[in-house]
């Protein structure tokens with residue numbers, strides 16, 4: 001039995017996080033974690049795509065910061081990863097990124113439901129008012145399903161992100177979940193229990209218990225992430241996430257080294 005690895009954390013290179021990787025690592029050791037992974041927002045082909053990610057020219061600097069943390073904390077396993085934005089027809093760019101460094105895993109995330117709207121961006125919150133929320137959820141899950149099918153990712157990030165600000169349409173969303181989780185199972189990717197939702201308006205872990213239950217029935221593996229944007233957020237709310245996973249029936253989480261998966265009991 002061990003505390004699950006925290007596989008989702010950022011660095012100041014994404015321009016909306018604070019604290020250096022060595023500080024995140026120190027925090028991890030202080031709270032008893034034995035493994036973490038850095039998964040900062042991946043660069044886009046165009047650096048001016050948005051203002052919440054590193055430039056492409058900073059990718060080596062990012063890897064260097066993670067390597068420094070690995071050197072300073074030999075007692076902690078520190079994985080090298082990225083949180084990569086998935087866009088339909090954007091697969092070539094993700095393959096180019098994958099070839100640049102010996103990554104341990106890629107988290108595939110959908111934030112954008114069009115080329116200009118990231119649904120979780122607080123600065124674009126008013127966009128929700130102009131949209132039908134079920135349509136947004138549907139487009140989001142279509143993209144998430146494609147991300148799972150692409151085989152470019154070991155993990156799919158914050159599965160039900162559209163709930164972040166509390167937008168929950170009345171329509172039955174279970175067909176969206178089923179299609180996505182079938183794709184995840186078929187292509188062998190895991191989903192994360194991402195605790196940052198507990199700190200947002202929705203006040204819930206991503207994904208909801210309903211989604212996690214379907215994932216368990218389909219034997220989709222899980223891992224855990226705090227989505228820390230500051231050192232004190234490392235491992236935050238992990239007891240709640242572990243308890244949710246256990247209630248649903250999960251007994252193992254997955255780990256990745258050089259994109260190969262293993263399982264550990266928790």
Ligand SMILES: [Zn+2]
Pocket residue numbers: 083109111157158
């Ligand atoms: Zn994200």
Ligand SMILES: [Zn+2]
Pocket residue numbers: 008010083227
């Ligand atoms: Zn993140």
